Amino acid sequence: MLRKIYRKANSGVIFALAAGLLTTPIAQAQSPYEDEWSRGFKHYASQLGDSALAQSILNYASQHERLLQQHGYIGRVLPIPAIEQVAPGVFFVKGALMWGTLENFGLNNNITAVELESGIFVYNTGSNPAVAYSFHQKLQRHTSMPIKWLAIENYQSHANLGASYWMDVGVRNLYSEQAAADFWQTRGFDRAVQRVSEYGPLLIQPVRNVADRYTRFEDRLIINEGSGDEVHLVNFGGGHTPTMTGAFIPSKNILFTGDLGFVERLPGLLHGSSYSEWLASFERMVDYVTTHSSDLDNLLVIPGHGGATNLTELTRQTYDYFKDLEAVVKQAIANGVARQDLAQHVAMPDYQDRPMYSQLFLRNALSVFDEITTGQVSDPTLADE
Ligand SMILES: [Zn+2]
Structure with a gap:
């Protein structure tokens, strides 16, 4: 399949060349393996008036793309964690x-x-x-x-x-x-x-x-x-x-x-996240x-x-965390704590050893605070995490 896509892309280039379309951007024919290097060569070929030289440059670019393909994306298996x-x-x-x-x-x-x-x-x-x-x-x-x-x-x-x-x-x-x-x-x-x-x-x-x-x-x-x-x-x-x-x-x-399930690290409320929906x-x-x-x-x-x-541990680490967070934030609201002072009132020592705690504990608390006080979740423009 890969090879087919690749050949199709390159036959498009060669067809364009044969049809004398050198003044149009040849690189329009897209190969999934085209990179800056081959794009540069194709552009260079498209500027040439010499079709024989242009063809040899395009051959060079297509060989380069074939190598990229054979080497499998970035060329070797990344040292990601073991299976x-x-x-x-x-x-x-x-x-x-x-x-x-x-x-x-x-x-x-x-x-x-x-x-x-x-x-x-x-x-x-x-x-x-x-x-x-x-x-x-x-x-x-x-x-x-x-x-x-x-x-x-x-x-x-x-x-x-x-x-x-x-x-x-x-x-x-x-x-x-x-x-x-x-x-x-x-x-x-x-x-x-x-x-x-x-x-x-x-x-x-x-x-x-x-x-x-x-x-x-x-x-x-x-x-x-x-x-x-x-x-x-x-x-x-x-x-x-x-x-x-x-x-x-x-x-x-x-x-x-x-x-919906996080263990070990702390779950995160992103833009557009809702803790109450999460619980439901x-x-x-x-x-x-x-x-x-x-x-x-x-x-x-x-x-x-x-x-x-397992389900018990998952529930403890995700569902119970949000229940505990909700209780802490509701208590702060009941005590009249203002949004800008929340950081001093929502420490959750039972959770602070979990990875991402320091990055997320306040952000999560603010998100819960906003949802409780305004009924709104923040801009649903998604951040990635
Ligand atoms: Zn995720």
């Missing part, structure tokens, strides 16, 4: 417990692959094509099953930005909730590319917006119902982002919480698995951030 097999046939890479940086290759959330009866289900695309490629390379040392289905948890880049890699390697079933997919297609992608370009342009060099290829749903979609490949994709509702796609796999008794969505998620899991005590829970866990 942990957290249950039989469940391959998990844990993202950094902070925001995306060059040092963690933007990988700050989890990617998981699950062997089902006839293929592999992957939850989250990876935070960029280079991370997706690296995860795939590592995964192939553990399993030879084909990857057939891929679910995208929400609006964020760490859920979406690896999608074009999976399309390139032939995965066609990428699922996302409707509003999240619309957001990503029209605004999220461009914004994410801009942000990652600032710290790691190589990580996204081959990236494309493929959201028009996502299979969309609103409330729930069951993949291959009644088979050993059954996966329930459920929009449990907003909280962290305005909607959130969780996944429940009956045959494996696994719940993917997406960003979390309750819907617990209701869902309580109804659908045949063995709730042994349910394996893969949170959006932090290591694999």
